[in-house]
Amino acid sequence: MKRTEQMSFWERLYILEVLRGLAVTNYHFMRNLSLHIAHAFGFARNRSAAVTTQYPEQRKTYPEGYRGSHRLTLREDGTVRCTSCFLCATACPAQCIYIEAGEHPDPHVEKFPVRYEIDTLRCIYCGLCVEACPCDAIRMDTYVHPRIWGFDRRDFVETKELLMHRSRVVAEKGRDGNMDEMMEWYADQARQVYNPLRGELRTYSERELPQKWEEKPDEPDLPALDRHHPPHPNGR
Numbered sequence: 001m002k003r004t005e006q007m008s009f010w011e012r013l014y015i016l017e018v019l020r021g022l023a024v025t026n027y028h029f030m031r032n033l034s035l036h037i038a039h040a041f042g043f044a045r046n047r048s049a050a051v052t053t054q055y056p057e058q059r060k061t062y063p064e065g066y067r068g069s070h071r072l073t074l075r076e077d078g079t080v081r082c083t084s085c086f087l088c089a090t091a092c093p094a095q096c097i098y099i100e101a102g103e104h105p106d107p108h109v110e111k112f113p114v115r116y117e118i119d120t121l122r123c124i125y126c127g128l129c130v131e132a133c134p135c136d137a138i139r140m141d142t143y144v145h146p147r148i149w150g151f152d153r154r155d156f157v158e159t160k161e162l163l164m165h166r167s168r169v170v171a172e173k174g175r176d177g178n179m180d181e182m183m184e185w186y187a188d189q190a191r192q193v194y195n196p197l198r199g200e201l202r203t204y205s206e207r208e209l210p211q212k213w214e215e216k217p218d219e220p221d222l223p224a225l226d227r228h229h230p231p232h233p234n235g236r
C-alpha cells in the first residue's frame with residue numbers, strides 16, 4: 001500500500017499540517033519569550049524557559065562514547081601507530097580517507113603512512129574506520145566537533161600531522177584540550193579575517209603547532225607508494 005493511501009484527506013491537503021507545525025513553533029517561541037521577559041522583571045522564577053547553548057562559545061559535556069573528530073594514535077616513541085593497511089579506507093562508505101604508504105625501515109613494521117588525510121566535508125562520522133582498524137591506530141574520542149567554517153576546501157582536509165597532534169593534546173591536556181585549541185584557532189582566524197594587513201590565511205592543518213610539537217618523531221623520509229600502481233614484486 002502506498003504511503004499516500006494511508007493519509008487522510010485533510011493530511012493530504014498539507015496546508016493544515018503546515019499550519020499545525022507553525023502553531024507549535026509559535027507556541028514555544030511566545031512561551032519562552034514571555035518567560036524570559038518575566039524573569040527579567042523578577043516574576044515566574046520557578047518556571048524555566050528554554051535556553052539555546054551558544055556553541056561554540058558554550059559547550060555541553062559530551063558522554064564518554066561521543067563520536068568526535070578523528071585522531072591517529074601514537075606508539076610510546078611518539079611515532080604513528082598506523083601501518084597503512086588500508087582497512088579503514090576500504091571500510092569507509094564516504095571514501096574520504098586518503099593514504100599513501102611508505103616502507104618502514106624497522107623490519108618488524110611493514111609500512112607506515114607517508115600521507116594520511118581525511119576529507120571531513122565527506123565524512124559522515126559513522127565510525128566504521130575505527131571499527132575496521134586492527135591495531136587501534138585511529139580513534140574518534142577527541143570530543144571535537146567538525147569544523148564549522150573555512151575559507152577553501154583544504155580547510156576541511158585533516159592531515160596526518162594534525163591527526164597525530166590531537167593524540168598529543170589528549171595525552172597532555174585531557175579530553176577538552178583539542179576543543180580548546182580549535183576555539184583559539186577560531187578566535188585567531190576571526191581576528192585575521194578583519195585585519196586588512198593580513199597575509200595569506202593558513203588552513204587548520206597548516207597552522208603553526210606549538211614549538212615542542214614541531215619536533216616530529218623520527219620517521220623515514222621515503223617517497224610514497226602509489227596505491228593504484230604499486231611497484232612490481234620483482235622490482236620492475
Ligand code: SF4
Binds near residue numbers: 088092095096
Ligand atoms: S567516520 Fe565513517 S565516513 Fe568518516 S572517515 Fe570514518 S569510515 Fe569514513
Ligand code: SF4
Binds near residue numbers: 083
Ligand atoms: S588507521 Fe588502522 S585501519 Fe587505517 S590504515 Fe592505519 S592501521 Fe590500517
